Amino acid sequence: MAKKPQTTGTSLVIVESPAKARTIGRFLGRGFTVEASIGHIRDLPEGAKEVPAEWKKQPWAYLGVNVDADFEPIYIVPKEKAAQVRKLRSLLKSASDLYLATDEDREGEAISWHLCEVLQPKVPIHRLVFHEITAEAIQEALRQPRQIDENLVRAQETRRIVDRLFGYDVSPLLWRKIRPRLSAGRVQSVAVRLIVERERQRMAFRSAAYWDLAAELTTGSGGRFEAQLISVASRRIPSSRDFDATTGELKDPSLLLLDQPQAEQLAARLLRAVPRVVEIEDKPYTTRPYPPFTTSTLQQEANRKFGFTARHTMQLAQSLYENGHITYMRTDSTNLAAAAVQAARDLVAAQYGNEYLSPQPRVYQTKVKNAQEAHEAIRPAGHPFDLPEALRGQLSYDQFRLYDLIWKRTIASQMSDARAHRITITVEADDAVFQVTGKTIEFAGYLRAYVEGADDPEANLAEREIVLPPVQPGESLQWERLEPKGHTTQPPNRYSEASLTRALEEMG
Template sequence: MVAKSLVIVESPAKAKKIGKILGSDFVVDSSIGHIRDLPRNAAEIPAKYKGEKWARMGVNVENGFEPIYVVPKDKKAQVTKLKKLLKDSDQLYLATDKDREGEAIAWHLLEVLKPKVDVKRMVFNEITEDAILNALQNSGELDQNLVEAQETRRILDRLVGYEVSPVLWKMVRPRLSAGRVQSPAVRIVVQRERERIAFVSASYFSIDAVFETEEKEMFDAKLLTIEEKKIATGKDFNSTGELASKKVVLLDEDAARDLQQKLTGQAFSVTDVDRKPYTRKPKAPFRTSTLQQDALRSLRFSSSRTMSAAQRLYENGFITYMRTDSTTLSESALTAARNQVAGLYGKEYLPDAPRTYGTAKGAQEAHEAIRPAGDTFQMPTDVAKQVNSDEAKLYELIWKRTIASQMANARGERLAVRIAGESTDGRATVFGASGLTITFPGFMRAYVEG
């Protein structure tokens, strides 16, 4: 029997896809997520630790916060299977995701399988033939810094959750949970709710008018000033419901209706016309948070629905890895996007040079933004024939955002007009109207944020 290289990924779907790419010289299987974790209950605590005060947490708080790891019962069969596959292999490739969790899974596999063959860390950002073969040829070592970062987060999750949750059960109600992220988030929500409860509402009125020009054209305008004093709007009130400035005029309903009657039919004239050039730049390619936000706005997808569809798109080779805080595109992706822009919309829609976007402080620079996979992006209509409805809609959104990010600015003109006139009782009023004319749509041909 000829020994083969064993490649381990997280999910069966990825294993199937990568197995087809690598061929018969490789065996590709999955860990089915994490194969080792802190004990979930008393039954999983190793016997030698059961007498320790800290045992229930699975973290030795008396010895440098050392974690106690166990293989859960539901993962033991998979571990046995992987050990058997490893015995018949001459090389092990750990090909879990390119992030903290993926690096930790790879490290736990090493700790549990204890391989006696050569081990390589294989990382990729997309599941395409070129990306997988390149990852294979350029495999390296585990990043211990990422492993320790994930381990620290996991320990914090356990310590905060196990210490604070029982307090909630006693003080609020049973079965509530606390956590490293959710507890501060709840505090923010509570603070905002207290502000809302304390807020004192106030009412104000304004006047909208429809003007007719000598050429019988109609346009809308809003009352801005009376006797050179600005009309009060919502932003002029403080949290106690009082006006923050005495330089504004507050109209109640009776005063607004009275002024409306005394302005109707009066002659008005344009006193000022202000024209300014308008430029709008495209948004950066998606990272995880912006994808979730835009999918909610545009598609009405919840975060979990978005990430579930994105996971399937990634595992089947349609998009790059979907958990990223980077807005960077690779050179090949920039070329693919610019070629598609030129082909679909014309060279006038291309900026002189590829666009680059700043990445947030602390972002994992090794990652790319979320984009269509490959060196040539598949059209949404083609992908829609291969995936379900949610995946097709999300792919189209990702494709549009990626393409638009490499297109020229939208250009146009902003127009602001002031129209003045007097009421029948002699009060000077000014109305304002504004508009925007797009002279060159630029990236808006492809995408406008939802």
């Protein structure tokens, strides 16, 4: 149980949701009453009818924002929140002090500020901030309470006002010009523009056709591999990126553009030649693990792996957070606390062995603009982290999959690099050059735990390898198959939810 500071009565702790209240209540003993505000208790009015009488006749009343006085917001307590406000006031009457334990982001800070504005407490006020709902985190927050961060409050207020001005002024224009019930917003309008611009690119796109040759070759020892034609008479065969998207023409006229009859004639000619290995290039390379999840990267990966929408991912993450299984899920930081890094490293050693542990703790720098580095990345809560299988019976199917994803990504972030080789075989036949590139994994490293976009890391490792048969420079090969292959350039893909999220993030 959490140790209560020395006071004479009961301390009232206010959080946003009943689920969060129940979880925190388990860690607080006698002397604490935990109650939920059930989200925001105060907001801008929904329309002129909810605006206080003194402002109703103002031309800006429908906005709920006084555009004539530095965009001052007009706040009201919605009818559906009145009963909860009365309950909180009643509890506060018998409290010796007030602890505001709302979320640590802008919205949470604003909820705490609005609670103070509405409840007008006469007792000491403490702001509790924690990244995870665990006994240890609650204890630490009680030892180091702070004041409400006015900068965060103003940041949330500004975003809310901009949302209102955008939505209430631009949306009616959409109703008149396009169709009813459309809405505009600070983020969604930018997203729509990106989607429209991509669609215009697709409409302006002009396709192009080109041909090359696909070969299947066999070695004297019975090995076989496929190779692609890359040049004829020192002229490179084009790929899709060599064509202008708006004209369908080659960007570089020196490339050799083949049509079907030319490709067929070339294949017939080359079948009379003996293909030989002229070069083998073996390049070792390493890849590093991905950083722990931010909100955006979690949404993107859950969409790629499971097909989850961003909304569904956040609903699952909210539930996992409120029940004490993961850290706070709205963050743009890839930073991990020192204790979390150690917990991850301990698990790597225990689950995979010391050879899979990175030599030094890994530290990740966030690349997102305006990131709040004081926050942590999304990771399993507590120390040590609960193993996914230990929670399977407590979680729904989708909750388990998301927790397992977060667990693996966090663990992998402290694992060793993967080492592999990229082997390129170059084959000549008469004046034509073919190439094939294979990959072999020397040491899986972090890939043992986590492969981006794959559900089963072990199975995906096999798929990532392209093993080529052993050959020697100068070795003669045989044609198993040599056939013309036609291609048509494709317009840029429409955005998926994951790719649109990534594009918005990259644009800041």
